[in-house]
Amino acid sequence: MSTLHVLSHSPFGDDRLSSCLRLLGSADAVLLSGDAVYALQPDTVPFSTLQERAIRLFVLIEDAQARAIEIPDWAEAIDYPAFVELSIHHAKVNSWL
Secondary structure (H helix, E strand, O other): OOEEEEEOOOOOOOOHHHHHHHHOOOOOEEEEOHHHHHHHOOOOHHHHHHHHHOOEEEEEHHHHHHOOOOOOOOOEEEOHHHHHHHHHOOOEEEEEO
């Protein structure tokens, strides 16, 4: 059973991202939205961790653009309709509030 993990808080304010990564299953995916896109700032621990983990990583393009964050090649930029589609393809969606 796959889960889509949705993160929206900055990885520099708490440990939601690291907690999420500890619980990821092999079929799971992660979506960065809101301030969670700051995890993609180069030369940071969150960036390095995400890059090394080789997970299925999605990023809401609107949120990255609003924060002037470049989406790396190893992550997939998606819009809101694609987010809905992604949610449908997973058995569960876990929002890390």
